Amino acid sequence: MDNDLAKDNLRNVRLHKIHTITGQLSIVAISIVTFYAILFYFMHIPLLANFSIVASVMAISSRYAWSRGNLNYARFSLILIGNGFVFVLCGSLGRQSGIYLLYFPLSCAILILYNLRQYIYIIVSMAITFLCLIILEIYDYSIFQITMPEASILNLMRGISVFAALIVSLVCVFSMQFAADKAENTLAQAQEELKRYAQKMESKNKELEQFSYIASHDLNEPLRTVTSLVDLLNERYSNELDNTAKKSLNFITGAVSRMSQLIKGLLDYGRLGQNAEIKLVDLNLIVHTVCADLASSINNASAKINVGNLPTLNVYETEIRVLFQNLVSNAIKFRNPGEIPEINILAEKQNGIWTFAVKDNGIGIDAEHKDKIFIIFQRLNDRSDYEGTGIGLAHCKKIIDLHNGNIWVDSVPGEGSTFYFTLNI
Amino acid sequence: MKKIEGLQCILLIDDDDATNFVHEIIIEKAGIDTHVQVAKNGYEALKFLSKKGDYSNEIKFPQPGIIFLDINMPRMNGWEFLEAYKMLPDEQKGKIVIAMLTTSLSLDDEKRANNYMGDDLREFLRKPLTVENLNDIVAKYFEQ
Numbered sequence: 001m002d003n004d005l006a007k008d009n010l011r012n013v014r015l016h017k018i019h020t021i022t023g024q025l026s027i028v029a030i031s032i033v034t035f036y037a038i039l040f041y042f043m044h045i046p047l048l049a050n051f052s053i054v055a056s057v058m059a060i061s062s063r064y065a066w067s068r069g070n071l072n073y074a075r076f077s078l079i080l081i082g083n084g085f086v087f088v089l090c091g092s093l094g095r096q097s098g099i100y101l102l103y104f105p106l107s108c109a110i111l112i113l114y115n116l117r118q119y120i121y122i123i124v125s126m127a128i129t130f131l132c133l134i135i136l137e138i139y140d141y142s143i144f145q146i147t148m149p150e151a152s153i154l155n156l157m158r159g160i161s162v163f164a165a166l167i168v169s170l171v172c173v174f175s176m177q178f179a180a181d182k183a184e185n186t187l188a189q190a191q192e193e194l195k196r197y198a199q200k201m202e203s204k205n206k207e208l209e210q211f212s213y214i215a216s217h218d219l220n221e222p223l224r225t226v227t228s229l230v231d232l233l234n235e236r237y238s239n240e241l242d243n244t245a246k247k248s249l250n251f252i253t254g255a256v257s258r259m260s261q262l263i264k265g266l267l268d269y270g271r272l273g274q275n276a277e278i279k280l281v282d283l284n285l286i287v288h289t290v291c292a293d294l295a296s297s298i299n300n301a302s303a304k305i306n307v308g309n310l311p312t313l314n315v316y317e318t319e320i321r322v323l324f325q326n327l328v329s330n331a332i333k334f335r336n337p338g339e340i341p342e343i344n345i346l347a348e349k350q351n352g353i354w355t356f357a358v359k360d361n362g363i364g365i366d367a368e369h370k371d372k373i374f375i376i377f378q379r380l381n382d383r384s385d386y387e388g389t390g391i392g393l394a395h396c397k398k399i400i401d402l403h404n405g406n407i408w409v410d411s412v413p414g415e416g417s418t419f420y421f422t423l424n425i
Numbered sequence: 426m427k428k429i430e431g432l433q434c435i436l437l438i439d440d441d442d443a444t445n446f447v448h449e450i451i452i453e454k455a456g457i458d459t460h461v462q463v464a465k466n467g468y469e470a471l472k473f474l475s476k477k478g479d480y481s482n483e484i485k486f487p488q489p490g491i492i493f494l495d496i497n498m499p500r501m502n503g504w505e506f507l508e509a510y511k512m513l514p515d516e517q518k519g520k521i522v523i524a525m526l527t528t529s530l531s532l533d534d535e536k537r538a539n540n541y542m543g544d545d546l547r548e549f550l551r552k553p554l555t556v557e558n559l560n561d562i563v564a565k566y567f568e569q
Contacts, residue, residue, distance in 0.1 A: 244450070247446065251442065251443035251446060252443075254442075254443065255443055286466070379499040380499050380500060381499050381500070382440060382465050382466070382499055382500070383441075383499075384442075385442065
């Protein structure tokens with residue numbers, strides 16, 4: 001998870017960098033083309049003046065798109081403006097005007113504007129640029145015929161082009177520097193945050209361990225006292241107690257034993273995944289062991305268990321065993337009265353991820369309860385019909401979370417349930 | 426033992442047998458002569474109120490005057506029961522006083538109960554039910 005956070009941060013920083021540069025370049029583009037538009041207007045060269053005005057409008061729309069966050073449009077129109085503008089200028093004024101110099105900052109900008117991962121955009125933009133240069137070379141920089149301006153004005157324009165080339169290159173370099181600094185700062189900040197987060201997690205974990213200790217020792221002790229005193233009353237005063245008193249004592253015993261089950265369940269829940277290691281495990285073996293552990297309840301219910309071919313995967317071994325144990329024992333526990341429980345355990349690889357299914361022919365679950373069942377201590381049935389604390393599926397959910405997977409259920413009430421889960425580790 | 430007008434029956438909705446047992450004793454201790462009906466969850470209770478299934482005998486199962494409602498129950502919990510109760514026709518609701526009775530220490534539950542307070546839900550109490558609690562409710566809502 002920490003890795004993902006860092007990656008996300010880097011990505012954001014890179015995007016921010018491109019964003020800044022695009023914004024600055026569109027301002028530079030607006031200034032240059034507008035300046036040329038005015039220049040050509042006064043030089044009475046309508047073709048170039050009109051074209052510059054079009055380019056200027058495009059540059060402004062690019063800036064607008066940038067401010068609205070439509071980066072792709074902003075970037076692509078900048079490249080098009082640059083190419084078209086320089087192409088027409090060079091094609092009309094000839095090589096000696098020096099306008100072709102503007103192609104150098106243009107290729108700089110293409111490389112910087114696009115995130116390197118978007119290589120197709122870079123190739124297309126570069127191709128347009130080179131195509132323009134080749135066409136200019138073939139026609140010897142004289143595609144558009146206009147009346148040549150005076151030599152002094154040509155010199156002025158050459159000066160402006162060199163100057164613009166310099167400015168654009170400088171903007172690019174400074175933006176890179178600026179963005180790199182910002183990236184470093186953001187990264188340092190992100191790392192600091194991660195460190196603080198890790199410290200917080202560590203202290204939370206310690207707290208949890210403390211809590212577990214309290215739960216296992218301090219909470220159980222008064223319970224043990226109650227149990228032994230109830231036993232004492234039952235032993236010594238059995239004859240003197242009336243029905244209500246006896247009933248009360250039975251309720252006390254029941255409540256106390258339920259309380260210790262709940263504490264144990266909570267404790268186990270907290271311990272899941274602690275100090276666990278990922279190991280390559282043959283899941284056929286795991287299911288086999290689980291069935292051996294559950295042999296007596298399987299035999300009592302004369303349940304039939306069919307296991308398909310299961311894979312060998314990297315998993316938390318103990319936790320996965322608990323998972324199968326819970327699912328199989330649930331399938332037996334919630335069987336249809338008078339029906340032989342039949343449980344199928346299957347696995348299938350879909351899109352590179354293993355999906356498992358534990359299918360039974362039991363009482364099923366109403367659709368409205370499908371999400372509830374994974375909540376800790378949530379029970380759907382009355383305690384007198386089906387015993388248990390309601391923690392089994394909460395364990396399963398936590399185990400599946402440990403494996404970055406999903407667990408869900410499909411069920412037809414009265415006909416059976418199928419628990420599906422994925423392991424993605 | 427005193428008979429109270431409009432309180433022929435008290436309905437306890439709770440899945441815990443021990444709690445119901447204790448509450449029955451409390452009602453007896455308060456000296457109220459009434460039928461005590463136990464429903465193990467909201468669903469059971471609805472069946473009783475609408476006199477469906479095993480509860481179709483009107484004389485044997487009078488309409489309750491007070492319902493003590495637990496929150497945490499299987500099948501249909503206290504909140505779900507309140508939602509379903511709203512939908513009941515008026516003659517099945519009658520003048521029933523519902524008191525939420527819970528072990529929950531969570532303030533969220535109390536806040537949530539406050540949202541339901543009104544014509545249906547009247548009281549929010551913490552377990553265990555005491556003779557004083559019961560007498561207060563009877564004095565507040567029933568003529569003696």
